[in-house]
Amino acid sequence: MNKTALLALCLSSHASWAGSGSEEATWQYTVQAGDTLWSFAAKHLISPTYVPKLQQQNGIANPYRLTPGSQLAVPYSWTRQNESSVTIEALSGAVNVQDADGQPLKAAPGLHLQAGSRISTGKDAMLKLRMADGSMLQLWSNSKLTLGKQVFYPTTGAIQSQNRLDHGSASNAVVPRQLMPNRYQIYTPSAVTTVRGTEFRVRSLNDQDTAAEVLHGKVNLAADGEELDIPAGFGGRSGGKQSVALPKAPTLDGVITVSPFNPPLLEWHKQNGEAGYQLALADAQTQQQLYNRSTEMARFYPELPQNGRYLLTIRARNAQGIEGYDASRGFTLAASPLPPLIFSDAKRTSQRAQTLWVGSSASPEHPAWLQVARDPAFADIWYQGRLEQDAFALNLPDKGKWYWRLASLDDKNQPGPYGNTQELRIKAWYEMGLPGDRKLQSRRYPVAKARYTLQLARPDEPGRIIWQQGADEPAWSLLRMPSGRFVVTILVDGDGGYHAEERYPALLLP
Numbered sequence: 102m103n104k105t106a107l108l109a110l111c112l113s114s115h116a117s118w119a120g121s122g123s124e125e126a127t128w129q130y131t132v133q134a135g136d137t138l139w140s141f142a143a144k145h146l147i148s149p150t151y152v153p154k155l156q157q158q159n160g161i162a163n164p165y166r167l168t169p170g171s172q173l174a175v176p177y178s179w180t181r182q183n184e185s186s187v188t189i190e191a192l193s194g195a196v197n198v199q200d201a202d203g204q205p206l207k208a209a210p211g212l213h214l215q216a217g218s219r220i221s222t223g224k225d226a227m228l229k230l231r232m233a234d235g236s237m238l239q240l241w242s243n244s245k246l247t248l249g250k251q252v253f254y255p256t257t258g259a260i261q262s263q264n265r266l267d268h269g270s271a272s273n274a275v276v277p278r279q280l281m282p283n284r285y286q287i288y289t290p291s292a293v294t295t296v297r298g299t300e301f302r303v304r305s306l307n308d309q310d311t312a313a314e315v316l317h318g319k320v321n322l323a324a325d326g327e328e329l330d331i332p333a334g335f336g337g338r339s340g341g342k343q344s345v346a347l348p349k350a351p352t353l354d355g356v357i358t359v360s361p362f363n364p365p366l367l368e369w370h371k372q373n374g375e376a377g378y379q380l381a382l383a384d385a386q387t388q389q390q391l392y393n394r395s396t397e398m399a400r401f402y403p404e405l406p407q408n409g410r411y412l413l414t415i416r417a418r419n420a421q422g423i424e425g426y427d428a429s430r431g432f433t434l435a436a437s438p439l440p441p442l443i444f445s446d447a448k449r450t451s452q453r454a455q456t457l458w459v460g461s462s463a464s465p466e467h468p469a470w471l472q473v474a475r476d477p478a479f480a481d482i483w484y485q486g487r488l489e490q491d492a493f494a495l496n497l498p499d500k501g502k503w504y505w506r507l508a509s510l511d512d513k514n515q516p517g518p519y520g521n522t523q524e525l526r527i528k529a530w531y532e533m534g535l536p537g538d539r540k541l542q543s544r545r546y547p548v549a550k551a552r553y554t555l556q557l558a559r560p561d562e563p564g565r566i567i568w569q570q571g572a573d574e575p576a577w578s579l580l581r582m583p584s585g586r587f588v589v590t591i592l593v594d595g596d597g598g599y600h601a602e603e604r605y606p607a608l609l610l611p
Contacts, residue, residue, distance in 0.1 A: 128180065128281055130173040138164035141173070145256045151179045177261070177284070185233040185253035185260065186213040193390040194226025194242070218248045222269070227381075227390040234260045236283065237274045241381075242393040244269020249288070257281035263288065270304040270379075277318070292324035292339040299333070302424065311339040314347055314424055336423035348374060348417040348425030351399075356413065356430045361518030362546060363436035364402040364601055367413060371399035375417040379424055385410040385431055402599045405434050438509035439603050440520030441469045442589065443542045444491075444579070455527055457495040461507055462589075462608050463488040470516040473497075473505045477522055491609070500527040520544040541582070541589075541610070543575040543603065548595030557587040560607045582610055 130141070138156055142149045156164050159173055167173075189198075189212045198206040201217025208228070214220075220240060222228055228240045233253040240246050249263035259281040265288040275285045275296050287294045287303045292311035294303050299318020305311055313322050314336035322329045324339035331337045335344035355369045382392040382403055391411075392403050395418075405411065414429045444460030463469035473484040473495065483503075484495065487510065497503060503525045508516035521544050545551070553575040557568040568583055575591065586609050593601040 126177050126284065128175040128177055130175055130281070132167045132169050132171045132173060134169045136167050136169070138167065145175070145181060146179050147181055155179070180254055180281075181256055182252045182254050182261075184216070185251045186215050187218075187233075187238075187248055187251055187262075188213050188231045190229040190231045190237065191388070192226070192228045195223030196226050196228050197221045197223075214248055216248050216251050220246045220248075225390070225392050225394070227393060232260050232262055234258055234276050234278070234283065236260065236262070236276045236285065238264065239272040241270040241272070244271065246271065254281060259283050260285070262286070265289070266303055266305045268305050270302065272300075272302045274300045275318070289339075292322055295321045295323070301331075304424075306422070309339075312422055312424075313337055316347075316426070336425075338422065345419070345421055345423055347423060348419050350426040350428035351375065351378065351415050351417050353413075353415065353428050353430040357432055359433045359435055361436055362601065363434060364404045364599070365432065365434055365436075366400070366402060366547065366599070367432070368400040369415070372417070374419055375399075376420045377418040378415050379418060380413065380415045383412050383414075385412045398597065400597050402597065404601075405436075408434050408437055410434075435518060438467075438511050438517040439605065440518060440544050441467070441507045441509055442605060442608065443507065443520065443523070445523065445540055445542045445576070446538075455497045455500065457497055457503065457505060457525060459488070459493040459495070459505065459507070461488065461491060461493075462605060463491055463493075463507070463509075464606075465489045467606055468510045470508045470510055471495075471505065472507075472519075473503060475501075475503065477504050477524070479504070479506070479522075497527065502526050518544075539579045540576040541579055542577075543591050545575055546593050546595065546599075546601065548593065548599050549597075551593060551595040551599075554592040554594070556590040556592065557583065557610075558590070560586060560588055563588045579611060584610055586610075 138152050138161065139149065142152045152164060155175065189208060189210055191210055192208055196208045198208045198214065199219045200206055201215060206212065220228060222240055222242050222244050224242055226242050230238045245267040247265040247267065249265060250261060252261035254260065257278065257280045259278045261284040263286045267290065271287065273287065275283055285296045289303065289305040289311040290308040294313050296318060299320060300316040301320050302314045303311065311324065313320055313331055315331045315333050317333050319333065320331045322331060322337055322339060327340060329337045329341055329344060331344045334347055336347050337344040352370050352372060356367055357365060377395065377397040379395050380401055381390060383390045386409065410431060410433050412429060412431050414427050416424050416427045418424045442462040457473065459471060461469060469488040471486055471488050472479055472482055474482045504522055505525065506519045506522050508519045510516055552571060552573065554569060554571045555577050556566045558564065558566055570577055586607050589605040589608050591603040
């Protein structure tokens with residue numbers, strides 16, 4: 102990047118953020134074969150009357166004879182230009198927009214915003230803006246941005262865009278222009294970031310600290326009279342003396358591909374030098390962003406709205422607070438409908454009779470799918486079928502070990518995730534032990550130090566808990582529960598702040 106031109110574009114962080122000094126910047130035009138000052142003026146300048154001024158400024162003896170490859174210094178203020186607007190490309194979450202007079206606007210894709218418009222995003226929200234030349238600014242959650250001067254140069258397709266990031270984070274993808282470089286600036290309370298065609302991020306951390314990370318191209322970060330040129334693959338902070346290499350993309354091999362649990366347990370491997378992470382989670386089909394969070398731990402447990410395909414994007418942050426390259430991983434949530442609750446004899450898994458008794462929360466309104474197999478992996482399924490009753494008996498062909506499991510059927514008669522695999526061993530009568538206490542059982546979660554809490558409420562008052570009990574295993578004695586019809590809720594809590602809630606239809610307890 103031409104440093105002289107770059108410095109002409111940069112303003113002191115103490116100056117007005119839309120200062121007129123930027124108009125003194127010049128376009129360094131490379132003369133092409135056949136160019137004259139008159140032909141150049143006819144194509145690019147506001148008026149041919151600027152030709153004598155341009156001739157004098159560049160020390161040109163003959164305005165009809167220019168040397169191909171030589172440079173013309175052309176003040177931007179002399180070139181043809183139009184005021185332009187910024188268009189909302191996409192958004193999600195809570196986004197508030199006001200015009201220059203402070204009047205609220207309804208944020209929606211396609212809305213054109215003029216200079217002076219103010220934008221704020223809430224928790225997990227996102228807004229994507231498109232400039233007149235196709236350059237993009239993506240404003241992340243908990244951020245505030247004010248649009249400044251927006252100019253379009255019609256003869257070259259270039260833009261001038263000055264915007265103020267009061268707080269938060271913005272990703273920028275500036276379209277490179279060979280003929281006339283774009284003039285793209287992000288002001289923060291502590292710095293000015295200027296580019297000529299690149300992809301970079303700016304974060305206003307507080308009134309004294311701005312961070313910039315460059316993925317492609319080059320950026321100049323100016324703060325308090327100090328300037329830092331940041332090349333591609335590096336990042337820097339306002340007041341810093343040198344840039345540092347961006348952290349590598351995180352390793353996401355450990356992230357699950359399918360989750361039968363909601364929230365899914367999204368966990369990855371923390372590498373040396375990774376002090377924290379910035380992550381985003383979106384619906385893979387609609388591209389709607391659901392979460393945008395910062396975390397120090399290599400895990401994330403987001404509650405998701407429904408089954409489907411999702412995209413997780415993560416970048417690491419080093420000890421200097423510089424964020425690096427993104428890594429993305431898609432996964433599928435297949436967590437509903439919840440598996441049926443089971444009435445089981447927690448101690449007695451052996452019996453003499455060759456009959457499998459299945460007690461569950463299945464009903465005509467909430468049918469289940471039963472599978473019975475000889476092996477715990479269910480590779481050799483002996484029986485499978487639909488259940489619409491809470492008690493079911495099935496005669497088995499012989500003794501030995503049997504395995505069974507239940508899943509609820511959705512409205513398309515497709516099974517959801519299966520509950521815990523149950524084992525049954527049929528023995529001779531003399532090997533039998535005493536029957537155990539009957540229990541109400543739900544599925545286990547693969548969470549460290551999981552704790553399960555069963556809550557019961559009357560169907561006519563589902564918000565008032567009348568009975569509650571915690572357990573280290575998801576099984577509760579029926580002898581200790583009240584009898585009657587109840588709405589069942591199971592809370593699951595574990596290490597790392599994991600929390601899930603399973604809500605079941607009304608169930609009759611003996």
